[in-house]
Amino acid sequence: MTRPGALALAMLLLGCQEVALDAVRGDEKDCSLALIATDYASTSVALLNRDGTLCVEPLLHSGSASAGVVTALSGDVVLPSHPSPDGRLLLIDRYPNAVLTWIDTETNAVAQTSVATGFASNPHDALTVLGELLVTRSAQNPSPGQEPFDGGGDVLILSGTPPAPVARIGLEALADSGFDPKPSAMAPVADDRVAVGLAHLSRDFAQGGPGRLAVVDASARQVVASVALEGLTNCGSVTRRSAGAVVVVCSGVFQQPPRRDRSALLVVSVGESDATVSARWDAESLAGDALAFGTTLLSETTALVPVFGDLGTGSRDRLIRVDLDTGDATDLGIESAAFELGSPFWVPADRLLLVPDADRRTPRLLRYRLPNDTSVPEPLEPLTVTPQSGLPPRHLGALLRTFRR
Numbered sequence: 001m002t003r004p005g006a007l008a009l010a011m012l013l014l015g016c017q018e019v020a021l022d023a024v025r026g027d028e029k030d031c032s033l034a035l036i037a038t039d040y041a042s043t044s045v046a047l048l049n050r051d052g053t054l055c056v057e058p059l060l061h062s063g064s065a066s067a068g069v070v071t072a073l074s075g076d077v078v079l080p081s082h083p084s085p086d087g088r089l090l091l092i093d094r095y096p097n098a099v100l101t102w103i104d105t106e107t108n109a110v111a112q113t114s115v116a117t118g119f120a121s122n123p124h125d126a127l128t129v130l131g132e133l134l135v136t137r138s139a140q141n142p143s144p145g146q147e148p149f150d151g152g153g154d155v156l157i158l159s160g161t162p163p164a165p166v167a168r169i170g171l172e173a174l175a176d177s178g179f180d181p182k183p184s185a186m187a188p189v190a191d192d193r194v195a196v197g198l199a200h201l202s203r204d205f206a207q208g209g210p211g212r213l214a215v216v217d218a219s220a221r222q223v224v225a226s227v228a229l230e231g232l233t234n235c236g237s238v239t240r241r242s243a244g245a246v247v248v249v250c251s252g253v254f255q256q257p258p259r260r261d262r263s264a265l266l267v268v269s270v271g272e273s274d275a276t277v278s279a280r281w282d283a284e285s286l287a288g289d290a291l292a293f294g295t296t297l298l299s300e301t302t303a304l305v306p307v308f309g310d311l312g313t314g315s316r317d318r319l320i321r322v323d324l325d326t327g328d329a330t331d332l333g334i335e336s337a338a339f340e341l342g343s344p345f346w347v348p349a350d351r352l353l354l355v356p357d358a359d360r361r362t363p364r365l366l367r368y369r370l371p372n373d374t375s376v377p378e379p380l381e382p383l384t385v386t387p388q389s390g391l392p393p394r395h396l397g398a399l400l401r402t403f404r405r
Contacts, residue, residue, distance in 0.1 A: 042075050135158065212235065297346075
């Protein structure tokens with residue numbers, strides 16, 4: 001394998017599972033999935049095959065460096081929610097680095113761009129719209145005005161080659177006094193409109209303001225709609241359901257127990273200039289505990305939603321299935337210790353569900369077959385996927401283009 005560092009980064013980054021996995025259909029050893037393992041102090045990356053078996057590990061870790069990579073990985077590395085349409089792979093290094101890294105999978109060329117603009121801006125997601133890159137920046141700059149576009153709490157817009165900031169869509173007006181908007185995940189709802197989940201937290205993360213979802217117009221460079229999610233907090237998780245509809249999860253705030261009282265799953269319909277809640281199911285009725293981040297859709301009508309465990313009560317992380325038409329919820333019997341169950345990853349072509357389990361004693365990748373959307377998960381052999389680093393696996397992503405070994 002040539003240039004292992006660049007390859008490692010490339011394998012990390014894209015979140016368009018169906019495109020990536022269809023592209024490697026029929027390969028015996030496709031190496032088409034990337035796994036991020038982290039203890040939040042350091043990060044290691046492994047390459048997996050589409051069935052979850054180990055391909056290469058480690059590919060890249062926080063102590064390594066490769067040509068073209070100026071900033072080493074921190075312990076806070078995430079994947080974008082959607083792939084880059086130019087086929088390059090994108091890595092988001094959040095806090096404190098605030099760096100985006102692109103890898104050309106055909107040439108192994110590496111490019112990096114800082115989105116810090118003078119402060120640790122904590123980028124959370126990236127999405128290409130109409131040829132420009134939108135980046136949500138969670139942190140608010142305490143001393144703005146020192147350089148262009150340095151406000152934070154915004155959607156930063158980058159354009160050109162190499163990408164550079166050209167505009168920002170400020171979200172401060174959507175935050176109540178004493179709170180920052182803290183934009184997080186994005187989901188496209190039309191050619192030029194994007195739904196943005198707002199965590200809407202105090203700067204010390206201890207308090208949550210009323211839940212909110214924003215809709216921005218990338219062409220007009222402005223907010224065109226917002227919707228209040230009454231009685232809920234920490235609503236940064238948003239997933240595209242269909243054109244004009246998104247699924248939002250509000251998770252509550254850890255320092256404001258019981259979190260489940262301010263947690264819910266919602267379906268929001270987005271129009272030309274408005275957004276309305278079309279369905280809502282509170283966490284208490286769905287799961288009895290607060291809903292976690294990382295919702296995955298099996299289809300337009302079926303969602304897999306992680307549920308937070310609790311260290312104080314000893315309750316465990318688990319995974320539920322929710323019918324988005326009726327709100328009926330089913331506990332799937334997939335669980336781990338509190339704060340150890342990763343976001344579910346769906347391989348649609350194989351009806352295969354992969355779930356990282358970061359249990360400190362036995363970190364592994366859980367695997368299940370789901371013959372249909374309503375079937376009971378059929379457990380397959382769990383796999384050890386970080387034998388070299390020993391770091392707990394937490395996130396999976398798929399490639400738009402895959403390397404051939």
